Amino acid sequence: MNKINLDDGELLSLYIVGNEEAFEELLNRHKNRIFTSIYLIVKDRYTAEDLMQEVFIKVVRTIKSGRYNEEGKFLPWVLRIAHNLSIDYFRKSKRYPTIIMEDGSSIFNSLEFSEAPIENEHIKQDTYNLLKLFVKELPDSQREVLVMRHYMKMSFQEIADATGVSINTALGRMRYALINLRKKFEQTQEAYDKTLYRR
Numbered sequence: 001m002n003k004i005n006l007d008d009g010e011l012l013s014l015y016i017v018g019n020e021e022a023f024e025e026l027l028n029r030h031k032n033r034i035f036t037s038i039y040l041i042v043k044d045r046y047t048a049e050d051l052m053q054e055v056f057i058k059v060v061r062t063i064k065s066g067r068y069n070e071e072g073k074f075l076p077w078v079l080r081i082a083h084n085l086s087i088d089y090f091r092k093s094k095r096y097p098t099i100i101m102e103d104g105s106s107i108f109n110s111l112e113f114s115e116a117p118i119e120n121e122h123i124k125q126d127t128y129n130l131l132k133l134f135v136k137e138l139p140d141s142q143r144e145v146l147v148m149r150h151y152m153k154m155s156f157q158e159i160a161d162a163t164g165v166s167i168n169t170a171l172g173r174m175r176y177a178l179i180n181l182r183k184k185f186e187q188t189q190e191a192y193d194k195t196l197y198r199r
Contacts, residue, residue, distance in 0.1 A: 008074040016063065027056065030075055034082050037162075040153065041086040051089060055082045076161040083162055087144065134184040142177035145170055 004025065006014075014022035034055060039048040058081055062068050068077075135143060144163065148154045154162070159170045 012063070012074060026074065030078065033075070034078060037079055037082050038086045041090055041147070047089065051082070051085050054085055076164065079162040080164065083148070087147065130185070130188060134181050137184070138177055138180055142173045142180065145173040146177050149174060
């Protein structure tokens with residue numbers, strides 16, 4: 001049987017009944033996509049390779065334990081596992097991305113900061129630190145969409161597939177993330193550059 005012509009679901013069925021070659025074909029089919037999704041978060045080839053091994057281990061354990069129930073959605077399921085493991089590593093290493101909007105500007109622009117120069121570099125740094133803190137405080141679903149969209153450069157369709165939600169839900173999470181960031185800046189008692197924030 002030519003496994004190349006089989007779809008993911010058929011290969012999984014073969015693997016579940018003991019065909020190891022079927023799983024090898026699945027890995028060969030998707031490993032580049034999985035590796036890329038991890039690498040875009042961790043930005044280190046060796047770390048990405050280690051995490052990809054963890055992903056495969058978790059996938060195998062889940063399938064062999066009979067807990068896999070994502071029939072027909074193998075790749076989005078694996079990408080969710082890869083994403084979650086990468087984000088866990090990302091959080092532990094305390095490396096949070098600078099979020100860039102679609103026009104190439106920083107997220108500060110989406111928060112309606114003007115283009116006037118900031119004369120006090122300390123206030124500028126404090127404002128940036130507040131932004132990083134506020135991003136960390138967002139609900140997981142909202143923070144993940146921000147990271148996947150602006151750091152992993154994923155389309156909203158890819159985000160929807162990877163997180164198992166509709167495109168409208170992914171778009172909504174993005175919108176609420178930005179709204180929440182605006183509110184956090186408005187409500188903070190910490191010093192930040194208020195002259196640049198249009199109320």
